[in-house]
Amino acid sequence: METILPKFDSVFSIDCVIFGFDDGELKILLIKRNEEPFKDWWALPGNIIQHDQSIDLAAERILYELTGLKDIFMEQFHTFGDVNRHPQGRVITVAYYAMIRLNGTKELKPISNYASKAVWIPVNDLPKLAFDHEKIFSRGFDKIRNKISYQPIAFELLPEKFTLTQLQQLYEVILSKKLDKRNFRKKMLNYGILKELDEKQKGVSYRAAKLYKFDKRKYAKLFQKELTFSS
Amino acid sequence: METILPKFDSVFSIDCVIFGFDDGELKILLIKRNEEPFKDWWALPGNIIQHDQSIDLAAERILYELTGLKDIFMEQFHTFGDVNRHPQGRVITVAYYAMIRLNGTKELKPISNYASKAVWIPVNDLPKLAFDHEKIFSRGFDKIRNKISYQPIAFELLPEKFTLTQLQQLYEVILSKKLDKRNFRKKMLNYGILKELDEKQKGVSYRAAKLYKFDKRKYAKLFQKELTFSS
DNA sequence: ACAAAAGTGTTGCACGTACACCCATGT
DNA sequence: ACATGGGTGTACGTGCAACACTTTTGT
Helix, strand or coil, rough: CCCCCCCCCCEEEEEEEEEEEEEEEEEEEEEEEEECCCCCEEEEEEEEECCCCCHHHHHHHHHHHHHHHHCCCEEEEEEEECCCCCCEEEEEEEEEEEEEEECCCCCCCCCCCEEEEEEEEEECCCCCCCHHHHHHHHHHHHHEEECCCCCCHHHHHHHCCCCCHHHHHHHHHCCCCCCCCHHHHHHHHHHEEEEEEECCCCEEEEECCCEEECHHHHHHHHHHHHHCCCC | CCCCCCCCCCEEEEEEEEEECCCCEEEEEEECCCCCCCCCCCCCCEEECCCCHHHHHHHHHHHHHHHHCCCCCCCCEECCCHHHCCCEEEEEEEEEEEEEECCCCCCCCCCCCCEEEEEEEHHHCCCCCCCHHHHHHHHHHHHHHHHCCCCHHHHCCCCCCHHHHHHHHHHHHHHCCCCCHHHHHHHHHHHCEEHHHHHCCCCCEEEEEEEEEHHHHHHHHHHHHHCCCCC
C-alpha cells in the first residue's frame, strides 16, 4: 500500500510513569539520560515509537529497553502535544502509567544505552526532570489518586502478603491524608476481596499483625459489578 | 534550533466526537468525506495536525474547518495508535470530545472542501463510519456516560432554559436507562445549581412545566468541592 | 514493665431507592 | 370531560464519618 500522506518532521514518543511502593514510600521509576538533549538529566522512561508498532506495544518495548522491566501492564492516560515541549523538533508524546509490585530487589538494567541507569525515586523527593516530564508525572499522579478513590487497585503495589496497616499507609501516601483506622479496615474487609491468612508478620518488636492476600477472583467480580449500572 | 530527530512517514491527527441534544435525541456531528480514502463515507470530523500547532489548538482549528463551529471547549480522551488504522500509512490520532448546545438551527458549513457536508446524526442511528471511527465514537460515548454519572455536566447540552423533564430525558438517553422522576428531581434540586425561573414552558397542550436555568457560579463551587478531598 | 502497634463497635447523618396519586392546562 | 404530562412525600436501607480503649508481643 502506497503512502501518500504528507510528511512532517514530527515524531511520536511514549513516556511512562511507573509507580512502586517500598519502605513506606511511593516511588517512580526514572532513568538517567545518556543522550542529548538533556544528557545526564533525570527523566521518565520514554522514547520514540517505531512506525510499525502499535502504541501499546511500543510502550512495553520502550519500558523494557530502558529499565529491563517486562510484562508490565500499562494504561495510557494523556497525550501531551505542546509545540515546544521538545527542543529538537515536534514530538507528541503519549503518556502511560502502571502500578507495580517491587519484589524486594527487582533489578533495573537499561538494555539500550540511551539510559545510563534506571532508579526508583520517592515521589516526594523528585529531582528536576527533562522536557515537560514534571508535568507528565504530576498528571499521572493525579490519575492514580483519582483511580484509587473509586477502585481498590492499591494491591498492585503491595507485596503478595501484606498487613492492613501497610495497605492503609499506601492509601494515605497516595491520597496525601490520614485515614481512620477502624473505618478503613471495615471498608476494606467489607469489599470481600481480602483473604485472611493463617500467617503473621515476623521480625517486628511489637504485636505481629495478620497477613492478608488479595483475592483476584472476588476482585474481578466486584469490579464487574462496578462497571455495570445498577437496577 | 536544528531538528535532528529521526524522520518517519508518520503523522498525527485529531478526531472529534461532538455531542448535541435535540428533539429528545442524543446526536453526534459527522462529516461526509470529500477525499480519498473513504471518499463519500461518513466520518468523525478529523484531520492532520500541523506541525506548528499544539494539539489542543489543532483540534479547534480542525473542527472549525470541517464544520464551521467555533469556540467549542473540547477535551482529549484517548489516543488511538494501531498500526493499520489508516490505509495509507501510520496515523496516530488523538480523540477529543465535547458536549454542546444546539441553539435551534446552528449552521454547519464546512470551510475546507475536505468535507462535503457536516450533519448531526442520532447516536442510535449511526451509519458505518470510516477508519476506526466507530471505535473512537464508542469510547467517547463511554466517556460522557461515565462523566455524567459523577458530574452534573448535562446542562451543556440543553438550551439555556429547560424543564426538569428535559433534563431527565437527557440523562436517560445518555445512561440508557429509565430514572425515577421524584428521585431525579430531588437529587438535581439538592445540588443547588438550578435556578428556578418565573417562566413556564409554552406551546404545549398540557400543563406547562417550570423552566430552570443552570447556575454557573454555584456549579463552579460544587465542582471545586468534588475535586477536593473532604475532611 | 514498658513501648509500640494491633485490633475492635456504636451512633448519627447523608444519600439513594422504591413507590402512587392528584394537579393544571389545552383541546 | 378528557388526555397529557407536571408535580409532590415517606419510609427504608446502606454507607460514610467521628470517635478511644484494650490486647498482644518483643525487648
